[in-house]
Structures are given as structure tokens and as C-alpha cells.
Amino acid sequence: MKLKNILLVLLTLVGQPAFGQSAAKLSAPATSPNRNVVYITWDGFRWQELFGGAQEILIAKDAGVADVEGVKRRYWRESEAERREVLLPFVWKTIATKGQIFGDPAKNAQAKMENTHKFSYPGYSEMFCGFADDKGVDSNKKFPNPHVNVLEFLNHRPGFEKRVAAIATWDVFPSILNQQRSGVYVHAGPGPIPGEAPTDRERMLNEMISDTVVLWPDNQIDVITMQVAREYLLKHKPRVLFIGLGETDEWGHGRRYDRYLHAANRSDAFVAKLWELLQSLPEYKDQTSLVLGCDHGRGSTIRDWTDHGAKIEGAEFVWSAVLGPDTPALGVRSDVNATLSQIAATLAVLVGEDFRATSPKSAAPLADVVKKSERP
Numbered sequence: 001m002k003l004k005n006i007l008l009v010l011l012t013l014v015g016q017p018a019f020g021q022s023a024a025k026l027s028a029p030a031t032s033p034n035r036n037v038v039y040i041t042w043d044g045f046r047w048q049e050l051f052g053g054a055q056e057i058l059i060a061k062d063a064g065v066a067d068v069e070g071v072k073r074r075y076w077r078e079s080e081a082e083r084r085e086v087l088l089p090f091v092w093k094t095i096a097t098k099g100q101i102f103g104d105p106a107k108n109a110q111a112k113m114e115n116t117h118k119f120s121y122p123g124y125s126e127m128f129c130g131f132a133d134d135k136g137v138d139s140n141k142k143f144p145n146p147h148v149n150v151l152e153f154l155n156h157r158p159g160f161e162k163r164v165a166a167i168a169t170w171d172v173f174p175s176i177l178n179q180q181r182s183g184v185y186v187h188a189g190p191g192p193i194p195g196e197a198p199t200d201r202e203r204m205l206n207e208m209i210s211d212t213v214v215l216w217p218d219n220q221i222d223v224i225t226m227q228v229a230r231e232y233l234l235k236h237k238p239r240v241l242f243i244g245l246g247e248t249d250e251w252g253h254g255r256r257y258d259r260y261l262h263a264a265n266r267s268d269a270f271v272a273k274l275w276e277l278l279q280s281l282p283e284y285k286d287q288t289s290l291v292l293g294c295d296h297g298r299g300s301t302i303r304d305w306t307d308h309g310a311k312i313e314g315a316e317f318v319w320s321a322v323l324g325p326d327t328p329a330l331g332v333r334s335d336v337n338a339t340l341s342q343i344a345a346t347l348a349v350l351v352g353e354d355f356r357a358t359s360p361k362s363a364a365p366l367a368d369v370v371k372k373s374e375r376p
């Protein structure tokens with residue numbers, strides 16, 4: 001045995017990192033080295049509904065609600081606690097009791113974006129790259145993102161190669177995540193699932209994709225994105241999976257508050273079913289963190305709740321939620337501010353990696369989402 005090998009064995013025996021492992025590896029929980037993370041976004045879903053459920057002022061014909069009494073029956077309740085729980089049962093029964101939720105202004109805990117554009121590409125770029133770049137990232141056009149994102153970083157880390165994927169409703173994600181440079185698998189927008197040897201379910205999904213009425217030329221409908229993502233998870237077992245849902249934003253722009261609520265309610269149900277699925281698979285059970293969030297908020301009045309952008313007051317406020325084996329059950333967080341830019345380092349730390357070692361401009365992980373004893 002050569003001297004270097006002997007040293008390697010000795011170092012491994014005393015639990016020190018072996019040669020060749022860079023400083024980017026954080027001390028992941030010693031008992032469970034194979035952490036995974038699933039990150040799901042609900043595009044343009046407001047903190048008002050997340051923390052307050054359906055808003056009375058918007059359950060109205062003027063907000064595009066076709067059946068006011070029906071929506072009231074389904075989503076209106078006397079107390080705020082009941083309203084948010086009936087709209088988002090998984091968020092409020094499971095994440096709020098076993099995980100953490102950031103961004104409740106009533107708890108002196110705002111979550112905000114740092115970019116000033118308040119629309120999607122800059123929002124997603126900020127969350128995945130860890131910082132805002134108002135000049136370099138200023139449109140929703142399909143330009144290759146100049147900045148390294150956390151999925152790209154993880155895709156090059158030992159143990160994660162080719163096990164990082166993004167499935168999304170909106171067709172701009174291949175650019176936002178710079179698919180060409182990053183090598184991250186990205187399936188986004190209304191096109192079919194690529195690849196040879198499709199499973200029976202993939203074949204059926206591709207049939208549905210070709211036969212579904214196109215509602216928005218640049219977006220898939222969420223139910224298909226959800227099923228494509230579920231099938232990808234079962235077939236490829238990624239360690240890092242991003243799922244970008246988009247109907248909340250589309251129905252918001254379309255001034256359909258009823259469908260905006262239904263889309264959020266279905267997104268919550270999807271997350272619940274996915275969480276159940278993860279806990280039924282040995283690769284993921286008790287080894288997987290779930291992060292939820294959005295890319296921007298919207299206006300707060302009956303006139304501008306449909307919109308967002310630099311001129312829309314309040315659209316800079318967002319929210320996020322974390323659930324998983326390393327996250328203390330602190331519930332709705334109080335007296336702590338958060339930014340969209342903190343998501344990148346948060347996703348990394350949940351799988352024991354340090355994105356900031358590679359991308360020093362990136363913001364720190366969300367405060368106390370990982371138990372203090374498990375920090376480096």
C-alpha cells in the first residue's frame with residue numbers, strides 16, 4: 001500500500017474528509033449520507049393566500065369568479081386559520097407542524113426578492129443563482145443565463161452527477177438554468193417527453209400532451225407537468241429535483257381568481273401526493289427534504305392582484321417553506337427576514353453541500369432550516 005493510500009485509510013477511519021473532496025462538501029448528517037431535495041415552485045402565488053387563504057374581496061365577479069357562491073362554499077371560512085387550511089391542507093397540516101414557513105408579515109417575518117423587476121426570469125435566476133443581477137438578467141426572453149445556478153453546481157458534485165433534473169410548466173427554464181452549459185436535465189413547456197424506450201405512462205402522457213388544448217403557447221398545463229415529474233422521479237431517481245408549476249400565474253394574469261385558487265389547491269394536493277410517494281420509496285424515505293416557494297408576488301388590490309412587475313406595489317413579497325429530516329419543526333417563522341436569493345444555498349445545504357464556496361456572491365441559506373449541530 002502506498003503512503004498516500006495508507007493516509008487515506010487513516011483519514012477515513014478517523015472520519016476526516018479524504019483527499020480529493022473539496023471544501024464545498026459540508027458535514028451532512030453523519031447517520032444519513034444520501035440526502036435528496038425536491039424543490040417545487042408555484043409561479044406568482046401570493047403570500048396573501050398562503051397565509052390567509054381565499055381573500056374575501058376577490059371572491060367576486062370583478063376578480064373573474066364565475067360561481068361566487070360555489071367558490072365561497074369551497075374556500076371561504078370564518079377564521080383565517082380555517083381558510084388557509086381548506087385551501088392548502090398539506091402546507092398547513094403537515095409543513096406548518098413539522099417544518100418551517102417563511103414570509104408571514106403578521107409574524108414580523110417578511111420574505112422578499114432582491115431584484116427590482118418583479119417578474120419570472122429575474123426571480124428564478126435570483127433563487128437558483130443566489131443573487132440578483134438587475135442589469136444582466138432583465139427580461140423573460142430565452143437568453144442563456146450567464147450565472148452558475150445551484151442545480152448546475154450540484155450536477156458537478158460527486159454523487160450527484162446526472163442525478164439533477166428540472167421539470168417545469170414554463171418553456172423558458174432551459175435558458176434560466178442554462179441547460180446547455182449546466183448539463184442539468186430540463187424538460188419544460190408544452191413539448192413531449194424526449195428519449196427512447198418510454199414507459200407505458202410516458203407514452204400515455206405524450207398522447208395527452210399532443211391532444212391537450214393549448215391554453216398558453218409557452219406553458220404546459222400543471223397536471224401534465226406534475227405527472228411528467230412523477231414519472232421522471234420513479235424512472236430516474238434523481239437526488240435533486242426541481243418542479244416548476246405555473247398555472248397560478250397564468251390564471252392570475254387571466255383575471256380568474258376561481259381558477260387561481262383551484263390551481264393552488266391542486267398544487268398543494270400534488271405536493272402531498274408526492275411527499276407520500278417519496279416516503280414509500282427506500283431511496284427517499286426520511287432522506288429527502290422538500291422546499292416550496294414562488295418567484296414573485298402580485299398586486300394587492302382588486303385592480304392589480306392580477307399583475308406583477310417593477311411598478312406593482314407589493315409584488316416583491318414572496319414566501320417559502322421547508323420540510324425534511326434535518327429541519328427543526330419551527331412552524332411559521334417569526335422575527336426573521338428572508339430573501340429569494342437564499343434559496344440556492346438552502347437547496348445545497350439540505351444535501352450537505354456548500355454552494356457559497358463556489359459562488360461567493362450567493363446569499364446564505366435560510367436561517368435555521370438545518371439543525372445547528374449539523375452545520376460545519
Ligand SMILES: [Zn+2]
Binds near residue numbers: 044
Ligand atoms: Zn406572470
